[in-house]
Amino acid sequence: MSMESDIKFIDENGLRIDGRRPDELRHIKIEAGVLENADGSAYVEFGKNKVLAAVYGPRECHPRHLQNPSKAIIQCKYNMMTFSVSDRKRPGPDRRSVEISKIISEALESVVQTELFPRASIDVYMEILQANAGTRCAGLVAASVALADAGVPMKDIIPAIAVGKADGKLLLDLNKEEDNYGQADVPMAIIPKTGEVVLLQMDGHMTQEEFETALDMGIKACYEIYELQKDALKRRYAVETPEVEE
Amino acid sequence: METENVKPVREVVVPGDLLNEGDLKAGNGTYVLDGKIYASLLGVKSIASNYVNVIPLGGRYMPHPGDSVVGVVIDIGPSNWLVEINSPYPAPLHVNEVPWRVEFGDTARFLNLGQVILAKVLMVDETMKVQVTLNESGLRRLEGGHLVDISHSKVPRVIGKGGSMIQMIQNMTDCRIFVGQNGRIWIDGEMPNMLVAEEAIKMIAAEAHTNRLTERVKELLENRKTGLVE
Amino acid sequence: MSRSIISEIRKNHIIELLKKGERMDGRAPMDLRDISIETNVVDSADGSARVRFGKTDVMVGIKLIIGTPFSDTPNKGVLTTGAELIPMGHSDFESGPPGEDAIELARVVDRGIRESGMVDVDKLCITPGESVWMCFIDIYALNYDGNLFDASNLAAVAALKTAVVPAAEAGKGENYPLPVTCTPISVTAAKIANTLILDPTFDEEMIASARLTVTTDENGDLRAMQKGGQGPLTVDEVKAVVNASREKGEEIRNIIG
Numbered sequence: 001m002s003m004e005s006d007i008k009f010i011d012e013n014g015l016r017i018d019g020r021r022p023d024e025l026r027h028i029k030i031e032a033g034v035l036e037n038a039d040g041s042a043y044v045e046f047g048k049n050k051v052l053a054a055v056y057g058p059r060e061c062h063p064r065h066l067q068n069p070s071k072a073i074i075q076c077k078y079n080m081m082t083f084s085v086s087d088r089k090r091p092g093p094d095r096r097s098v099e100i101s102k103i104i105s106e107a108l109e110s111v112v113q114t115e116l117f118p119r120a121s122i123d124v125y126m127e128i129l130q131a132n133a134g135t136r137c138a139g140l141v142a143a144s145v146a147l148a149d150a151g152v153p154m155k156d157i158i159p160a161i162a163v164g165k166a167d168g169k170l171l172l173d174l175n176k177e178e179d180n181y182g183q184a185d186v187p188m189a190i191i192p193k194t195g196e197v198v199l200l201q202m203d204g205h206m207t208q209e210e211f212e213t214a215l216d217m218g219i220k221a222c223y224e225i226y227e228l229q230k231d232a233l234k235r236r237y238a239v240e241t242p243e244v245e246e
Numbered sequence: 247m248e249t250e251n252v253k254p255v256r257e258v259v260v261p262g263d264l265l266n267e268g269d270l271k272a273g274n275g276t277y278v279l280d281g282k283i284y285a286s287l288l289g290v291k292s293i294a295s296n297y298v299n300v301i302p303l304g305g306r307y308m309p310h311p312g313d314s315v316v317g318v319v320i321d322i323g324p325s326n327w328l329v330e331i332n333s334p335y336p337a338p339l340h341v342n343e344v345p346w347r348v349e350f351g352d353t354a355r356f357l358n359l360g361q362v363i364l365a366k367v368l369m370v371d372e373t374m375k376v377q378v379t380l381n382e383s384g385l386r387r388l389e390g391g392h393l394v395d396i397s398h399s400k401v402p403r404v405i406g407k408g409g410s411m412i413q414m415i416q417n418m419t420d421c422r423i424f425v426g427q428n429g430r431i432w433i434d435g436e437m438p439n440m441l442v443a444e445e446a447i448k449m450i451a452a453e454a455h456t457n458r459l460t461e462r463v464k465e466l467l468e469n470r471k472t473g474l475v476e
Numbered sequence: 477m478s479r480s481i482i483s484e485i486r487k488n489h490i491i492e493l494l495k496k497g498e499r500m501d502g503r504a505p506m507d508l509r510d511i512s513i514e515t516n517v518v519d520s521a522d523g524s525a526r527v528r529f530g531k532t533d534v535m536v537g538i539k540l541i542i543g544t545p546f547s548d549t550p551n552k553g554v555l556t557t558g559a560e561l562i563p564m565g566h567s568d569f570e571s572g573p574p575g576e577d578a579i580e581l582a583r584v585v586d587r588g589i590r591e592s593g594m595v596d597v598d599k600l601c602i603t604p605g606e607s608v609w610m611c612f613i614d615i616y617a618l619n620y621d622g623n624l625f626d627a628s629n630l631a632a633v634a635a636l637k638t639a640v641v642p643a644a645e646a647g648k649g650e651n652y653p654l655p656v657t658c659t660p661i662s663v664t665a666a667k668i669a670n671t672l673i674l675d676p677t678f679d680e681e682m683i684a685s686a687r688l689t690v691t692t693d694e695n696g697d698l699r700a701m702q703k704g705g706q707g708p709l710t711v712d713e714v715k716a717v718v719n720a721s722r723e724k725g726e727e728i729r730n731i732i733g
Contacts (some may be wrong), residue, residue, distance in 0.1 A: 035533070035564070036531045036533075036619050036621065037531075037565065037566050037567065037619050037620065037621070038303070038564065038619075039305075039306070040304070048519065050518065052564065054564040056563070056567055057306070057307055057334065058334040059334050059567070060334060060335070060336060060674065061307075061618065069373045070373075072334075076501075077571055079562070081518075081535075081616060082539060082558070082612065082614040083518060083520060083521035083522075083524065083537030083538065083539050083612075083614060084520055084521075084537075085520055086520060087642060088539040088612055090574060090575075091560060092612070111261075113277075113286060116308075117334055118372070118373045118374045118522055119335070119373060119374060120334040120335070120374070123563065124620065125562065125563050125564040127562060127564055127616070127618075129518050129535065130518045130519060130520045130521075132519065132520075135417070137321055148260055148261050148288045150304065150305065150306070151288060151289075151302050151303065151304035151305025151306070151399070151466065152276070152305070153261070153287050153305075154261045154262075154288045155261065155262065155277060155279075155284070155286060156261055156262035156284075156288060157260065157418055158501050164324060164700070187631060192262065193279065193284070194279075209415075211521065215529070230260050230262075230263070230289055233260045233288055234258050234260060235563060237258045237303060237455070238258070266629075318481065318483045319481075320481045330481070338623055358484075359481055360481055360483050360484040360487065361483075361484055362483045362484060362485045382645060388485060389484075390485070391485060391489075392485065392486075392487065392489045393483060393485050393489070432485070437493070437496070439491065
């Protein structure tokens with residue numbers, strides 16, 4: 001973040017280096033039910049990001065001392081595969097992935113009806129196959145779809161997106177080049193039904209006014225992603241739905 | 247329970263979908279926010295006697311007292327067994343809840359690891375501590391035969407209206423079949439017949455939310471008839 | 477987390493079927509499952525593949541990085557294989573550093589590739605004694621339904637065959653295809669109640685008494701083996717698995733071409 005560069009992030013036509021408008025999302029692809037063993041799963045592409053999410057549970061909680069007698073706990077694990085980034089990443093968790101796992105767990109807790117499953121654990125695994133800025137948001141988008149696919153009762157499906165700043169301009173859904181030289185980044189997630197914010201981080205430098213605009217941009221985009229999430233879940237059963245002949 | 251009654255809407259809904267503005271009552275798989283009813287599950291919307299429900303398309307089995315379940319012994323203690331019943335909660339089976347006199351520490355002689363049993367859910371407390379029993383007629387060790395696992399949400403369809411579907415499969419394959427509420431099904435009969443029964447059950451599970459299922463299962467069974475052992 | 481326990485009924489059912497030469501998924505004992513191979517599935521890797529054997533689903537990525545050679549092989553590149561049984565892949569897999577199953581898997585795959593000389597490490601030298609290409613093969617089990625050995629071996633081989641050495645980005649000349657010399661293929665058999673089967677599923681592995689993985693090259697010569705499981709194999713059984721591996725290895729080799 002905040003490295004100086006000579007790259008022009010917005011051209012004379014107001015378009016970004018990958019041809020998007022400042023408030024345009026990358027191409028998003030979502031598929032539900034992509035893994036056999038998991039109770040629920042999803043595959044998500046956000047531009048060049050590729051993410052798999054799997055849900056196991058509700059199931060018996062291990063280790064036992066984490067059990068909560070009044071509700072299920074949500075245990076998320078965000079992991080980057082070694083070859084998902086340009087330099088090989090060392091296998092295993094680092095401080096960054098532990099933090100991301102924590103905030104994603106907390107975001108999901110806000111919609112999952114955990115009180116229905118005392119003492120149990122709902123385990124959510126996100127594997128980043130290919131990273132290109134915005135993997136935590138893509139991971140959370142995939143995790144929400146995987147939870148619904150697993151038949152876990154929840155009040156809503158959570159979409160997530162990041163808004164960044166490069167060249168002094170607010171840009172939705174930064175790609176890697178923009179993120180490397182950007183001046184700020186604000187990943188966020190909301191509950192679409194209520195508009196409440198369930199994940200929010202910020203780093204870099206923004207004025208209060210810029211932040212508020214960024215929040216607006218992000219929330220608007222979240223509603224677009226939300227439609228894609230719902231569509232992915234319904235598509236899974238579309239093929240099987242009836243030829244009504246009665 | 248029986249989805250064949252709730253025609254004709256077979257709308258697939260996802261968590262957060264608006265189901266009703268408030269003139270109906272909130273049933274299973276739903277929640278109320280500001281007077282409106284929303285889905286809390288991925289499933290099929292159904293309206294029955296003034297209630298709007300979501301019939302789940304998957305999810306884990308949650309035990310209820312009185313449910314018949316097919317379980318597998320996964321751990322053995324000196325005075326109890328731990329039974330896996332396809333739910334988030336393994337269920338203890340205490341020596342007092344079996345029809346045999348079991349000495350302390352002699353449990354493995356009666357039910358060993360991997361033993362399959364047809365049990366009944368005795369009680370479930372508010373923290374989801376579950377207990378099962380074998381102390382009732384019909385409950386027992388299951389030996390031989392074949393186990394088929396399906397989602398518990400498909401069980402009503404496999405049983406059919408008044409047991410019609412499962413009876414048809416039993417009659418046409420000449421197999422004995424126990425359907426656990428937990429989605430575990432035990433089939434016993436001649437090997438080729440069991441495999442046909444399995445095929446029929448798996449077809450029902452895969453196509454549970456479609457219409458004309460009974461006819462198609464019947465067709466399948468007719469087509470396989472020549473391979474069956476009398 | 478608790479290891480799965482297979483029910484007595486399932487176990488006996490598998491054995492009864494095998495007595496008639498049948499298996500739960502309709503295969504004959506010496507049949508493989510359907511195999512699918514996708515390559516170049518991840519742009520950030522220098523080579524990648526996703527391979528499915530039935531429901532077993534494995535992803536492999538290759539990374540080529542400049543490093544220093546070992547002092548006893550100053551002119552040779554370095555080959556490293558790692559495997560992770562990630563908890564996404566099966567309810568028995570736990571988070572945390574690789575356990576003995578993952579390490580055995582990585583070592584058996586590594587052995588087939590290393591001993592066959594598949595990767596021509598002599599051509600991965602940049603400056604003798606100073607800098608060479610280090611080739612990392614990382615295996616992830618996305619969905620486990622038995623026989624991770626063969627799925628991982630095939631995914632690794634397919635990924636290596638499509639890998640490109642990123643020399644240009646490192647300022648070391650033009651990019652060039654990773655130099656590979658042959659196609660080592662492993663075939664794994666399991667022994668259940670004195671019957672040998674190939675390409676075991678999870679349930680079959682649970683009740684198998686022994687396992688044998690045999691890696692062959694295109695000449696039908698043997699390049700690596702690993703016997704697993706607590707039970708013994710007779711010499712005749714070992715020979716039968718070697719024969720089967722040579723034959724099925726050729727079939728699999730034809731799929732990747």
